[in-house]
Structures are given as C-alpha cells and as structure tokens.
Amino acid sequence: xxxxxxxxxxxxxAVAMLAAGGYGAYSLVGGSDDKGGEPAKKQRTVVxxxxxxxxxAAGAKDFLDAWAAGDIAKAASLTDDPAAATTALxxxxxxxxxxxxxxxxxxxxxxxxxxxxxGTPSPAKSPGTTPATTAAAPGAADSASPxxxxxxxxxxxxxxxxxxxxxxxxxxxxxxxxxxVKMSDDTPAVHWAPTVIHPHLAAGETISVQPxxxxxxxxxxxxxxxxxxxxxxxxxxxxxxxxxxxLADQNKDQNDNGTGVVITNPADQNSVPDRLFTIVDPKxxxxxxxxxxxxxxxxxxxxxxxxGGKKGSIVAIxxxxxxxxxxxxxxxxxxxRAFQGQLAPGSTxxxxxxxxxxxxxxxxxxPVPCPTLSSNxxxxxxxxxxxxxxxxxxxxxxxxxxxxxxxxxxxSLKPGALTTTAKDVYGIGLNxxxxxxxxxxxxxxxxxxxxxxxxxxxxQGKVQMNPLxxxxxxxTVQSGTFKQPILVAELPQQKAARDMTPDVDAKLKAMMAxxxxxxxxxxxxxxxxxxxxxxxGSAEATGIATTNSWFTAYRGNLAVAAEVEGxxxxxxxxxxxxxxxxxxxxxx
Numbered sequence: 187x188x189x190x191x192x193x194x195x196x197x198x199x200a201v202a203m204l205a206a207g208g209y210g211a212y213s214l215v216g217g218s219d220d221k222g223g224e225p226a227k228k229q230r231t232v233v234x235x236x237x238x239x240x241x242x243a244a245g246a247k248d249f250l251d252a253w254a255a256g257d258i259a260k261a262a263s264l265t266d267d268p269a270a271a272t273t274a275l276x277x278x279x280x281x282x283x284x285x286x287x288x289x290x291x292x293x294x295x296x297x298x299x300x301x302x303x304x305g306t307p308s309p310a311k312s313p314g315t316t317p318a319t320t321a322a323a324p325g326a327a328d329s330a331s332p333x334x335x336x337x338x339x340x341x342x343x344x345x346x347x348x349x350x351x352x353x354x355x356x357x358x359x360x361x362x363x364x365x366x367v368k369m370s371d372d373t374p375a376v377h378w379a380p381t382v383i384h385p386h387l388a389a390g391e392t393i394s395v396q397p398x399x400x401x402x403x404x405x406x407x408x409x410x411x412x413x414x415x416x417x418x419x420x421x422x423x424x425x426x427x428x429x430x431x432x433l434a435d436q437n438k439d440q441n442d443n444g445t446g447v448v449i450t451n452p453a454d455q456n457s458v459p460d461r462l463f464t465i466v467d468p469k470x471x472x473x474x475x476x477x478x479x480x481x482x483x484x485x486x487x488x489x490x491x492x493x494g495g496k497k498g499s500i501v502a503i504x505x506x507x508x509x510x511x512x513x514x515x516x517x518x519x520x521x522x523r524a525f526q527g528q529l530a531p532g533s534t535x536x537x538x539x540x541x542x543x544x545x546x547x548x549x550x551x552x553p554v555p556c557p558t559l560s561s562n563x564x565x566x567x568x569x570x571x572x573x574x575x576x577x578x579x580x581x582x583x584x585x586x587x588x589x590x591x592x593x594x595x596x597x598s599l600k601p602g603a604l605t606t607t608a609k610d611v612y613g614i615g616l617n618x619x620x621x622x623x624x625x626x627x628x629x630x631x632x633x634x635x636x637x638x639x640x641x642x643x644x645x646q647g648k649v650q651m652n653p654l655x656x657x658x659x660x661x662t663v664q665s666g667t668f669k670q671p672i673l674v675a676e677l678p679q680q681k682a683a684r685d686m687t688p689d690v691d692a693k694l695k696a697m698m699a700x701x702x703x704x705x706x707x708x709x710x711x712x713x714x715x716x717x718x719x720x721x722x723g724s725a726e727a728t729g730i731a732t733t734n735s736w737f738t739a740y741r742g743n744l745a746v747a748a749e750v751e752g753x754x755x756x757x758x759x760x761x762x763x764x765x766x767x768x769x770x771x772x773x774x
Contacts, residue, residue, distance in 0.1 A: 230369045232266050232377075237368040242341040243291065245366040245374025250289035250345055266367055267378035278383050281394035282447055286350035289362070295344035300363045303385035340365030340377045349447075351465050358447065358463040360384065384449070386460055391451050397443040398464060399430045403471035407480040408509070408675075410473070415483050416518040417490070418476075421622055426474060427458040429621050429674050444468035456623045476673055477509035485770040489748070489763035490516035498735075498750035499524035500763050501653040501671075502771075505661035505745050508669025508679055510620070512767065513654070525624040527652035529749060532725030533586045533756070534656050534736045535645030537663060538629070539595060540583060540697060542607045544690045546598045550580035550697055554594045556587035562640040566592060569724065569755075583697045584705030586722060588644045595643040602631045604642055610683040612659050613668040618680060620654070621673035627655035645725060653747040660738045661745035663698065663719070666691040695719055702739065710737070710761035714768050717742050722756030735759040742774040 237245065245264065252261035253275060262271035342365055349358040363385055365377040380387040387393055405422055407413045446464040451457040479502075486500050493516050501524050502512040513524040521527070548554070556574035559565040568588050574581070582590035595604075608614035608629040618626045628650045632638035641647030654671055662668045668682035686694075698719025702711040707720035723736030735753025737760035739746055746764045753759025 230371050230373075230375075232367045232375070233370050235368055236341055237366055237374045239294070239341075241368065241374040242343055242366040243293070245376060246343040246345065246364060247291050249364070249376045250291060254287050254289040256287075265376040265378040266369070271376075271378045271382075274378075274380065274383055278393065281392070282349070283351075283395060284349035284358075285352045286348075288346075288348040290346045292344040292346050292361070295342045295363055297342065299344065299361075300342060300381075300385065303361055303363065304381070340367035349463075354465055356465065358465075360462070384462065386449055386462065388451075390453060391449050393447065393449050393462075395445055395465065396448045396450075396459075398446045398448070398461065398466075398468050399433070400442050400444075400468040400471050401426060401430075403473050405474045405476065407476055407478045407483070408511075409480070410475070411480045413476065413478060413480055413483070415478075415514075416487055417514040417522075417524075418478065418483065420519070421522060422474070424458055424623070425476075425621050425673065428456075428623070429677065431459060432619055432621070432677055442469040455617070455619070475675070477504075477507075477511065477675055478673070479511045479771075482512040482767060482771055483514070485767050486512040486514035487518075489766045490514045490518075492766075493750055493753075493759065493763070496750050496753060496759065497523070498748060498753065498760070498763070499527060499653050500746065500748035500767065501525075501657040502744060502746045502767050503657045503661045503671055504743055504774075505665035505669065505740065506743050507675075508658070508661070508671050509675060510654075510671050510673050511744070511771075522622065523652065523749075525620065525622055525652060525654050527749065528625050528628075528650040529652060529734060530647070530649055530725040530727060531645040531651035531656055531749075532723035532734065532736050533588070533645055534659075534721050534723035534738050534747070535649060535651070536583060536586065536591055536643075536723075537659055537694065537698070537721055537738075538604060538608055538612065539591050539643045540579070540694060541611060541686060541690065542599050542603045543579065543591075543594060544693050545607065545686070546603070548579055548594060548598055550583075550693050551578050553577070554579045554582050554590045556582050556585070556590040557593070558589065560589040560592040560640055562592060562596060562636045564637045564640070566640055566644070580697050580700055583721075584701045586706050591643050592640040596636060596639060599639075599643075601634050601639070605629050605631045611668065611686050612662050613670055613680055613682040614655065614659075616670070616680040616682070618670050619677060620671050621677055624654060625650070625652060627651045645723060653749055656736070656738050656749075657745050657747035660719075660721075660740050660747060662686075663691065663694045664740040664743075664745050698740075706755075706757065707737070707739065707761065710757045710765050711739065714741055714765065717773060718768070720764075722761065724755050727751075735761070737761040737764045739764050739768060741768045741771070744768065744771050744774045 249261055249264040258275045262268040265271040345362045347360050347362045364382045366374050367377045369375050380389050405413045444466040447462045449460040482502055497516055499515045504511055515523050556577045558573045559567055614627045630648050632642050638647050642649050658671050667685050670679035701707050702715045702718050702720040706722040711720050718741035720739035724733040727734055730752050732752045732754050735750040735756055735758050737748055737756040746767050748760040748763040750759035
C-alpha cells in the first residue's frame with residue numbers, strides 16, 4: 187500500500203507558493219539561536235554553478251522519493267525554499283488527497299517539453315495527440331494550461347507522476363518537471379516553484395478536488411435550435427466553463443456533479459477552471475442553452491461580413507430581460523471586441539449625458555444654443571460648420587451638436603455627475619458577469635477639469651465603451667430599468683441603484699424617436715421608425731485617420747449597438763449594420 191491521505195471533502199485553501207528566479211536568490215539557515223547549544227550552521231545559498239548531471243539526478247530522486255513517501259519535512263528540506271515547499275506540499279496532500287502517490291524520475295528534460303506541458307507558447311494541439319501532461323487513461327484532462335509558466339530554474343529534470351484515489355480504479359498519470367540547482371555546500375536542491383506540483387500551476391492558484399458540473403452538450407439557442415456561429419463557436423469552451431463557475435453554488439448539491447482535480451485562481455473572477463483529471467464522471471451532458479436567437483445571430487454575422495474587411499462588432503439585447511440575442515465580430519478570430527472592446531463611443535454617449543441633464547432639470551424644449559466652438563478652455567468644434575443659436579436640447583440631440591452638450595453640461599452638471607449616473611442608472615462599473623469575459627465600460631470621474639468634462643459629455647476623453655455597454659444603455663432607455671446583459675438565462679444579474687424616473691425615460695425616448703425620424707439617423711431608420719429610437723456617433727481615436735462609426739437603436743423589445751473601426755459617421759457603416767438586425771427581427 188502506498189503512503190497517502192484518504193480522500194474526503196476538500197476546502198478551497200489556496201496554495202501559497204512563490205516562484206523566484208535566478209541563482210543566488212536564496213539563503214537557507216540552519217541551527218539555533220540558543221548560545222548554549224551547538225554552533226549555528228553556515229548559511230546555504232544557491233550558487234551560479236549548475237549541478238553535475240549526477241547531482242541533478244540524485245537531487246531529483248531524493249526529493250521525489252521523500253514526497254511520494256509522505257515525508258513532507260524531508261522533501262521540503264531538499265529544496266532551495268523549504269518554507270514555501272512545505273506549504274505547497276501540505277496543500278497538495280490536504281486538498282487533492284490521493285490515496286497513493288508514485289513519483290518516478292524520468293531523466294533530463296527539455297524546455298520545449300516543459301513548454302508543451304504548460305500549454306506555452308501555444309495551447310494548440312494536433313488532432314489525435316495526447317497532451318504531454320496526461321496519459322491516455324480515462325479521466326485525463328485534454329486541455330493546455332490557461333496561463334504561461336517560465337521554465338524552472340536550474341537543470342531541468344522530468345518525472346512521471348501517478349496519483350490514485352479511493353472509490354475508483356482510475357489513476358491520474360501526468361508528466362512533471364522540476365529544476366535542480368547547486369547549493370554552496372556542494373549539494374543539489376530542487377528549485378521551488380508552483381510548477382513542481384503540476385506544470386499548469388502558477389503562484390496564487392489552487393489545486394484541489396472539487397465538484398465537476400456536467401459539461402454542456404450541444405449548444406442551442408433560446409428556441410432550442412442548433413447554434414453554430416463563427417463569432418460564438420470559438421468562445422463556447424470559455425463560456426461553458428465560466429457559466430459552470432458562476433452557477434457552482436446552484437449546482438454543488440446536485441447529484442449530476444462528478445468530482446475531479448481542478449486548478450482555480452480565486453483572485454481572478456474571469457479565470458476559467460483548469461480541469462486536470464476526472465475522478466468521478468458527472469452525469470451525461472444536457473444541451474447548453476444560450477439566450478441567443480439563431481436568426482438574429484445569422485443576421486449579425488452577415489452584418490459584420492458586409493463590412494468588407496473593416497474591423498467592427500455588434501450586440502443585440504432584449505431590453506425586458508437583459509438577455510443577449512446576438513453578437514458578432516469582424517474579424518471573428520482574436521479579441522471579442524463586442525464584449526471586450528475599450529473604445530470611445532462618441533456621440534452615442536449623449537444618451538447618458540442627456541439623462542444627467544434631464545435629471546438636473548433641463549428639458550427637451552429648453553433653449554440650448556449650438557455655437558461653432560465650445561466654451562471650455564480647449565475649444566471643441568462640431569462636425570458641421572454652422573451655428574444654431576435658437577436650438578433646444580432635443581434639436582441638439584437630433585443633429586448631435588457637440589458644443590451644446592459641452593456648454594450645457596458645464597453649466598448644469600456637478601463634477602462627477604456622468605460617472606454617478608452611468609453607475610446608478612445604467613449599471614456601468616458593476617462588474618457584469620455575462621457568461622464571457624467582458625470589459626464593462628468606464629466613465630471616470632473628471633473632477634473639476636473642464637476640458638475632461640467636455641470630452642466625456644460627447645463620449646471622448648477617457649470614456650471607454652463597447653457595443654455591449656452601449657446596447658445595454660439603449661435597452662435601459664427602452665425598458666426604463668437596467669437589466670444586466672447575460673448569455674445564459676440562469677445567470678445572476680447585477681442591479682443598478684435606481685431607475686430613472688418615468689418622466690425622464692419618456693423624454694429620452696422622445697429625443698431618440700425624433701432622431702430616428704428627423705435627425706441624423708433618419709435615413710438609416712427609414713421604414714423602421716415605429717416604436718423606435720436611435721442615436722448616431724462618431725469617435726476620434728489615436729492612430730485612426732477616419733473616425734470610428736457608432737450607431738445604436740431600439741425597436742420594440744430589441745436594442746442594438748454597433749461600432750466599425752475607421753467607418754466614418756455613424757450612418758456610414760455602423761448604422762446599416764444595426765438597421766439590418768432590426769429589420770430581421772421585425773417589431774418584437
């Protein structure tokens with residue numbers, strides 16, 4: 187019988203391990219401070235000279251033998267950081283709890299083999315191959331590490347690890363790696379790093395046995411229609427893992443769960459658990475149902491294809507629920523810019539500025555002149571040459587007058603008003619958990635800096651948004667209440683601190699409707715203006731000669747926003763993309 191602890195209920199105590207680099211980084215002190223005892227031992231330090239091949243082999247074998255035998259104190263003493271090693275090895279014993287552990291040296295290893303085991307530099311694997319960190323036994327994981335790890339310091343040695351667990355005949359086989367350094371007393375020592383435990387493990391991460399919810403089966407849309415989308419399909423593994431993590435509290439007592447060895451990062455809510463080994467299989471998977479509408483998704487994908495090679499993204503939301511009905515990116519590979527873009531939204535943010543102004547007592551029919559230049563120290567012009575001294579706020583919104591919104595904002599809004607309104611009414615900055623990693627928009631407090639206040643009021647400066655955020659703002663206007671966007675109906679939704687008043691909401695709807703029928707959006711919205719509203723936008727960006735095109739609109743129970751990099755005015759590129767989705771949806 188191999189030594190090891192019995193399996194049991196595992197608690198999520200983090201593995202506190204710190205990897206340090208370079209020879210000479212450590213000194214190990216033995217002995218006692220008791221003057222009546224034996225003299226203190228001389229400090230042991232890591233030296234620059236590498237150990238010989240024989241020393242490296244002996245150092246690796248002695249450490250592995252002690253660890254496998256359960257003698258953690260001895261194993262830790264054979265490293266260059268006994269304190270960190272003791273903590274990590276105890277955590278592995280207490281959290282993974284193998285009933286048996288076999289560790290056999292496999293000789294010198296190469297950096298390439300280590301990189302393959304950790305999933306770096308590329309996590310891609312050839313079809314039909316077995317990952318270097320797992321054997322082709324039932325329950326072995328098939329995923330690369332979600333994070334990159336540096337190759338261990340010292341002479342790189344490999345080992346074969348096998349862990350057994352009570353209640354199953356499955357064994358967990360994986361390839362391990364460690365570095366062996368030379369100490370000042372001419373002895374070898376294992377250079378301690380989290381990857382000694384497992385190649386995927388990084389500092390601050392936890393390795394433990396945890397419940398494994400069933401992996402989702404076939405992906406279907408809200409109507410149980412099979413979903414195969416170029417923008418969504420590559421994100422499904424991340425979406426499934428993140429949803430399982432977010433719903434863990436709901437699933438942990440269900441009989442459908444299995445158990446397995448998992449690496450998690452408690453400090454990173456966007457991290458995806460790394461399933462290393464399945465001890466007990468969860469129940470067979472059920473269909474993975476998204477809030478997506480397959481017909482709208484196809485229209486979104488086509489809208490991005492029709493951009494003709496330009497970069498862009500689009501999001502459609504159901505205002506009554508916050509459920510995401512469609513999203514697409516151009517290109518379909520790389521950054522999910524629909525959710526993770528960090529872009530100035532231009533004049534689409536005048537929806538937010540208008541909300542703050544209306545709440546401050548300005549009305550749609552309040553006279554708000556539209557001069558050629560703004561009044562702040564760093565003068566800002568409009569996108570048109572003429573002045574409109576007799577305009578009202580609604581007319582300024584319809585023609586997207588920058589100077590009117592800047593000047594009225596500086597007059598009527600207190601410092602920080604846009605930041606507060608964005609968070610309290612529209613949920614900006616509440617750490618949305620949509621099901622996918624997302625950048626949930628930023629409207630920073632400009633303080634008393636009038637130039638920054640001016641830029642923020644027209645969606646420039648330090649404001650950062652993406653179509654998900656702008657579509658959510660538009661959906662909030664349509665419904666009167668913020669509903670945090672989600673991709674799976676069961677996900678929890680953050681709540682905003684308050685709703686805008688019905689009066690303010692009605693005035694915003696009227697301003698957006700007027701823009702759709704007689705303002706800058708009228709050509710794009712022609713034929714779809716019933717029960718609808720819109721706002722155009724264009725945004726300057728560093729390194730882009732032509733402005734980015736933005737457009738957002740709602741019709742019935744649908745809100746859509748899009749951006750096109752270098753697309754020009756809102757009606758030039760983003761507008762037609764949004765209109766195509768609205769036409770596909772009809773009057774929902």
